Amino acid sequence: MKVILIGFMGAGKTTVGQLLATKLMQSLLDTDQLIIDQTSQTPGDIFATIGENGFREIERQILMAAVNKPGIIATGGGIIELSANRQLLAEMPVPVIYLSGSFGQTMERLVKDNSRPIVRNKSLLELAQLWEDRLPKYAAIATKTIYTDNKSAEQVANEIIAYLKDIGDETVRNRGSHSNS
Numbered sequence: 001m002k003v004i005l006i007g008f009m010g011a012g013k014t015t016v017g018q019l020l021a022t023k024l025m026q027s028l029l030d031t032d033q034l035i036i037d038q039t040s041q042t043p044g045d046i047f048a049t050i051g052e053n054g055f056r057e058i059e060r061q062i063l064m065a066a067v068n069k070p071g072i073i074a075t076g077g078g079i080i081e082l083s084a085n086r087q088l089l090a091e092m093p094v095p096v097i098y099l100s101g102s103f104g105q106t107m108e109r110l111v112k113d114n115s116r117p118i119v120r121n122k123s124l125l126e127l128a129q130l131w132e133d134r135l136p137k138y139a140a141i142a143t144k145t146i147y148t149d150n151k152s153a154e155q156v157a158n159e160i161i162a163y164l165k166d167i168g169d170e171t172v173r174n175r176g177s178h179s180n181s
């Protein structure tokens with residue numbers, strides 16, 4: 001099985017991905033965690049040493065390897081920054097699920113956690129601009145959008161499982177049969 005979760009920082013990709021992996025007895029391939037495992041550095045460390053462009057190149061390589069393995073992929077929020085990643089994800093014949101929510105609820109989650117370099121280094125206005133810039137990119141790649149506002153991570157995971165059952169799970173190979181609603 002392969003399912004790919006995309007969305008802004010704080011959308012719940014890691015949290016929901018872990019729940020999905022447990023419920024579906026799959027591995028979780030979290031690109032941020034895979035980067036930490038491979039480099040022994042956090043995204044914050046990497047941003048501080050080689051900058052965002054260096055981080056994006058490592059992330060691109062990690063994603064390319066992860067898409068060839070079975071499991072639930074929880075991507076980093078900035079996975080859509082590189083056109084190479086956008087093209088790779090758009091061509092994957094598997095469910096690509098966009099966890100979407102309001103800017104307000106997403107920011108509420110992010111302010112409780114100071115680990116993300118992009119959040120640390122940007123003002124609220126800059127984050128709002130990044131949000132506006134990124135949202136269409138997630139939407140363009142997704143085969144399905146799931147709204148997460150006022151839902152627990154458990155509810156979101158159950159909604160994804162219902163969607164996977166609905167589309168026939170991994171037997172679905174044709175992205176044209178998915179609905180992005």
Ligand SMILES: Nc1ncnc2c1ncn2[C@@H]1O[C@H](COP(=O)(O)OP(=O)(O)OP(=O)(O)O)[C@@H](O)[C@H]1O
Nearest residue numbers: 008009010011012013014015076077109151152153
């Ligand atoms: N549906 C939810 N309701 C409430 N809190 C949530 C929900 N989903 C995630 N959270 C909380 O929001 C925070 C961010 O979640 P998480 O790390 O899963 O986001 P992410 O999408 O993986 O972000 P990133 O792109 O930075 O990897 C965590 O503290 C998590 O517990």
Ligand SMILES: O=C(O)C1=C[C@@H](O)[C@@H](O)[C@H](O)C1
Nearest residue numbers: 009043076077078116117118
């Ligand atoms: O949205 C982003 O650009 C990021 C999200 C995180 O998942 C990490 O990949 C890193 O902090 C960058």
Ligand SMILES: [Mg+2]
Nearest residue numbers: 013014032074
């Ligand atoms: Mg995450």
